Amino acid sequence: MSELEISNITKDYGATRVLHPVSINVERGEFVTILGPSGCGKSTLLRILMGIARPSAGEIRLAGTRIDLLPPEARDIAMVFQSYALFPHMSVAKNLAFGLRMKNVPKPERARRIEHALEICNLTGLVERMPRQLSGGQQQRVALARAIVMQPRLLLFDEPLSNLDAKLRDTLRQELVDLHRRIGATSIYVTHDQAEAMAMSDRIVVMDGGKVVETGTPLDLYRAPTRAFTAGFLGQTNLLTADADGLRARLPWGQIVTLSAPAKGSVRVSVRPETIAIRQNEAGAGMVTSVSFMGANALYMVDIAGNTLKISQAGAESLIAAGNRVSLDFNGALHLLSGFERAEAA
Amino acid sequence: MSELEISNITKDYGATRVLHPVSINVERGEFVTILGPSGCGKSTLLRILMGIARPSAGEIRLAGTRIDLLPPEARDIAMVFQSYALFPHMSVAKNLAFGLRMKNVPKPERARRIEHALEICNLTGLVERMPRQLSGGQQQRVALARAIVMQPRLLLFDEPLSNLDAKLRDTLRQELVDLHRRIGATSIYVTHDQAEAMAMSDRIVVMDGGKVVETGTPLDLYRAPTRAFTAGFLGQTNLLTADADGLRARLPWGQIVTLSAPAKGSVRVSVRPETIAIRQNEAGAGMVTSVSFMGANALYMVDIAGNTLKISQAGAESLIAAGNRVSLDFNGALHLLSGFERAEAA
Amino acid sequence: MQAALRDRRAQLALLLLPGVGYLVVFFGGPLASALIGSLQLNGGTFTLQWYERIFTRATMLRGLKTSIYYGVAPVIVSLAVSIPLALLIRQNFRGRKLFNGLYKLPMAVPGIIVALMVIIMAERGGFIDRVIAPFGLSLPKLVRDEWGIGVILATVWKQIPFMTLIITSAFAGIPEDIRHAARSLGASRLNTFVFVEVPLAMPGITAAILLTFIGSMGSYAVPDIVGSPSPRPLSVLMVSEFNDGKFAQVYAMGMVLSLFAIAVLLAYYALTAKIGVNRAKGDE
Amino acid sequence: MTILAETLPTARARVFQEDDRLLVSTGLYAALGLTIALPLVLMFLWSVADGWAPPHVIPRDYTLSRWMDMIADPGLLRAALNSTVIAVIVTFATGLIALPTAWAMARFPFRLKRVVEIFILAPVIIPGLVVAVGIGQVFLFLGLSYSMTGVILVQIVGTLPLMIRLLTAALETIPDDLIHAARSLGAGTAGVVLHIILPLAVPGLLAGGLLSFIGSFEEFDKSFIVGAPVIETLPIKLYIFLNPYSLQLPVAAIIAFILLLPALIVFVIAGRILRDDLMAAGMGKL
Amino acid sequence: AETNLKNLDFDLSKVTRDNFYDIVVPAAKAEGTVTMYNFAGSFGDAWKELITRFEARYGIKVEYSDVNGAQADQQLIAVQKAGEDAPVDAYFAGGGDYPLLSSAGVVGNIPLTTILPNMDHYDPAFAQSLFGRPHGGAYPLVHLNQTAIGYDSAFIKPGDLPKTFDELLAWAEKNPMRLGVTLPSKGGSGGGFIYSVALNYLTGECRTKLTDYTLTAEQAADWAMTSECLEPVWDYYRRLLSAAELTNGNADTLNLINNQQLYMGTVWEDQVMTFIRGKQLPDTFRLTLLENGQVGSGDAMFVPANAKHVAAALLLIDMAIGKDFQAWKLENKASRSPRTDLTGDLITPETAKYLLPSSVYPRLSAPAFWDMSKALGDALDEKVLSQ
Ligand SMILES: Nc1ncnc2c1ncn2[C@@H]1O[C@H](COP(=O)(O)OP(=O)(O)OP(=O)(O)O)[C@@H](O)[C@H]1O
């Protein structure tokens, strides 16, 4: 029995179905990320878990007990909101104490737990501040502390980093990972940022249009996605059509490559930009249309027989300028996408 | 004579100096990015250029004419605001026409220019929409079109992409670069996102605390920053202290490395995470404390003799788990930071 | 789902109950009885005579016109003062905080006292007259005059703070960047104000206009004391009918005044709904 | 375009400068003095003037006897006390009644919202006299006449609309997530109301409370018909002297001051807590 | 007479002028308290005087309230309709309010003028009826007042003083905007004046109708609105108002005279005295009446039908009409008395110069007919002012 079992949850708003039956299991202590584009229903699912929204159908079990009919305050779940939702009229200390007071935790215990949460979240010294006196990152940490001080069975995060700027996001992402390692709470983390999802999670659930598309560890999903949607959403990729015959396939411009699995006829493959090597070659089939220097790597756009390919070259000492002809080498086998892939991923 | 000459501009708010004398030259058709952390004075500088704020001292020349005393409407400059600042009570067409009307551009010419701007910005079909009926990306493009329809001598951008989500930001960044290539307007682009700065600019001006820290092409600044601040802000880096003797230096844990320039005594070097190779080695001096899978690469945190190093490994087929001992190889010469670096970068 | 919806309906009803219920009982009830009363003769037989009188009697008809005039004129004058005042208050001048508190005082002054002040100041032979008399000047007739200048003065005095407050906030609600964007596109200060700021502040301004219009149209003490004896606005005539105990007539006049105000409000809603400005939150 | 830029330099923008700021504040304060302070001062002079006819710009003789007579009336103190007690209770009761309704108006989308909005605004629109007479009848029937309760109930009709509107404006600014966060932290309905909604509604309550207090303190028509003579408030006690057809300026000036003073004090004190944006949000949209 | 009183705790029908105190005093003391309304703002000090005397004499507490007449009337009417106890026991109300109050049944049916001992010298003109309305003694005036023409003698030579309505018009036309005429619907001095004008110019049938006290308010309104008889009145007003200032009330007129903008105006005699005492009128202010008469009126004190303390109320009214208090009132408030034994001779010369001279008062005092005044005022609005 998993710690959290979400079975066939659906949600309709009037006539529109926002969640098609969704089922997800989460193990104890696991950090699961739900990843998907804006509007795919991630927040809706979290709100249903929290009890703020009611599912139209389905069942949720936490540690074996059915909870979907309980009011939010009776579920042993805490949530970190995208907007932080700190109580603006309470100091940091009061914000942290709120939930414990509501649950009638005795005073000494309360103080102890708050102390601990403050420490974990690096907030000591800010206890008396009001939320508006805190920077964005500090507010984020208070929101986190307020949730973990409850020592809930399940922690929910709704894009908690999306309001922060890039630098701060990096820092806090690292802090969150460390924190999870320390307290080990079962966590569900919602985001539409693939880098975040990959850097943080034990497991990623990819969602699109109210459905679960694919589930797996970051590594598996990145290296061997079965759907074009996953391939495209989780990092950058080139989706190509190839003419397969066993493990060999022909790309549109005639180049012959190896496939990760045998197939026959027209197939779709996903090629990561960093797995293609680029070589300046006057006689090459491709032509660089643009190059952006990204610091650790350079990103080329290469036009080859009417297809535009993204190619990432790490640590390149000298760049190939736009307009040069190049030839491409495909290192390793190309990843074959599953057959029942819909056209939408084109 | 440069197209734009900013000479010794300062700005004080009461007793606090927000801009220390700042001087920047921009050539005709150049795309210059001003990059710096939040609050470093980027927007203030742009506002002074636009004429919305007044400099406390200094001079600005555009195409040789002094403009710092002109009101904004008399400067031949257009600006794209972070908040877009679209006129909510005007349709897209009216928003675009506003500036032309104010400058008494005759009607047929107006129509022609609007038509052209709409086309360039991919907005045809949306002309009759009101701003609130547009998505964030579309609004952004309207703001852009509204600025370029003025055919200004100088285009200013104040973090125009920071309100958009990651995916959209990538797309529009590319569009902006393309656009600049097509219309070739002299542009100053403000951002605190280093990836944006590197991908877009001909030249980057790094600012910190109201001062220009360093100026250069993205490649130069990334590869050979002279200041620790630049090194740290423009991509990730490891700042180490080494004991130098000519071109050879000793790292704190005894490893001997080559320097990019000869030096003597204790020096500070910057090492990019992707230039360090990591190798599992039971007898290695380092230990992996954490590893995050980032898709195209893996990011290791390695503890070595009390120092924590970031190491990025591209396209790693198998990851080294946390807890393993490793040894590190420094490929190439370590970059020496300039001597008069302050301690703040530590 | 169905249950949840019903649940929410019940919640809504329960929440609305205290406020709306209170008003239904203690305001709607009397209002309904007034409406019925306005349609009855003493014996209780149905009649439209009380309404008929309003629209046939010269005094009443002129009263209705005067009411509208006393509603509109002060609004125009207040607007002419409030908009510049709102713009000035926005500036960062010395003593702004204090001024911000002080200028609102008239909101707390009852109309009758305002009328008194006008008499003391602007009546012929009153304070101003006495001050300027040594210079051989005299004040034109401002109280009891045909154009209702005294009424307009008093009403304006009382309404400017309210109007200014709302207009100030309406302007404050316009993001700075929008103003700057207009300047950067070549608009002068004036053009920015006319083409960008005023249209954007319009919802606030119209609301202020409507509320001051309704307020001044219904006010009684001011036109009674400093207004021209003839014509008198409907509100004053109504009190005079009340003093005679002609309730039915009072009710009928009250209904006409109220219907007029509500009609203006509805017209405004219809207009804005069409134009699409000012969409209220929560309307779905 | 370059031509434009070259011809324009003369059109140097006027920028708000230090000396302008002084000018503006001098001008504004002068206007304030002339339009608000001066009438108040003159009114005070009238209240202590012993005869004041042209050409005197300032009275020659003064007397305090009228003030003395007025203040010596023991009924005045009682009326002031009544007024205060009533105003306080009305203010609190109004807040209490308005809160749930304002919550519904702020939070629930429903089809008849516009209609309900107009109905709530109606007591501001409908002349008080029309309602007063009707209420008198209803209260006699309910046995509420001549009682404190009756006066309080009838005054609330007048104070409720503004309070609901201001509270609605205040409550609209509370993000949904705050409520959800409180619930996720274990607060039930009561907890949410007590610890989140009420404290956050405070600015609205203060603004509405202030207007309710002043509104109640000045109300005459309805209070008289329901309360007099058993429950006498300050206006009931004093309005007779303000009978427009027979008022004597000196007496009226004293009355005006007595009526105005508490309101002015409250206003000056509360001017600080009265948030303009809320007032505007409550009243500045229809 | 049949009584409509609800809360009688003693046998009212047995009370006569002779046994009045024997029956009423104990009953009043048992009641212990009495509530009084005063509708006239300027009378507060007079009632304070009376109450002091009353409480000292009988030890009965008086609850006193100043009220707004119109509001109080409506309150009492509402109470009567609901069948509740009246909030007031003795109400000093406008003489012109009688038709309204009595038609609503508010006035307690007590023959005050025949049973109150202090009413033994009561003017028979008001004893059983008021301005032509029979009240059977239930609505006795306790204060008489007189509309008049007031003028600042500093600006008007005795020879120029108009003596008739025609002369007044001529004076006004010679001195444009120096005469103040109160708008009838905004002040009794104006209402009285228009009725006086009508009395002066109407003759024969027309005059009979004008003084037909049996007319109801509606009938009077109809007649005033439609009758040809009133043309002379309208003509008079048309000419007068093109030369005179129409004011918003009695006080408004006086105020403008104090500001030296007007030299003459329509006034109430007693109000002038109040203003003079308060130094709001010049010392040189004087009064006169025009030939053929100007309206005199008065205000009454009555017991509402549902009063709770009837005996005490009777005792209070009795004292109010007593000679001592009436004399005090005359001297201090220029309040004339309905007592026949109290004439102008009793006034000190110091006061007398501000009152109407005995050459014109009471000779030129004509009885009021307020319903007709009101009708004329409304018709004036309709036929002259609104044209
Ligand atoms: N109250 C509602 N009524 C109708 N539709 C709604 C409601 N709330 C959400 N939706 C719709 O449900 C869909 C899913 O919304 P949800 O907020 O769960 O998306 P999300 O994945 O969290 O997106 P984001 O990344 O932008 O936060 C959206 O299409 C949204 O428009």
Ligand SMILES: Nc1ncnc2c1ncn2[C@@H]1O[C@H](COP(=O)(O)OP(=O)(O)OP(=O)(O)O)[C@@H](O)[C@H]1O
């Ligand atoms: N009106 C003002 N009064 C006082 N200080 C100001 C004012 N405007 C800006 N500052 C200060 O000037 C500094 C620079 O602000 P600026 O807006 O230029 O920063 P920025 O680099 O654009 O930051 P961000 O990336 O957050 O937009 C900040 O420290 C800010 O607090």
Ligand SMILES: [Mg+2]
């Ligand atoms: Mg979401």
Ligand SMILES: [Mg+2]
């Ligand atoms: Mg900025």
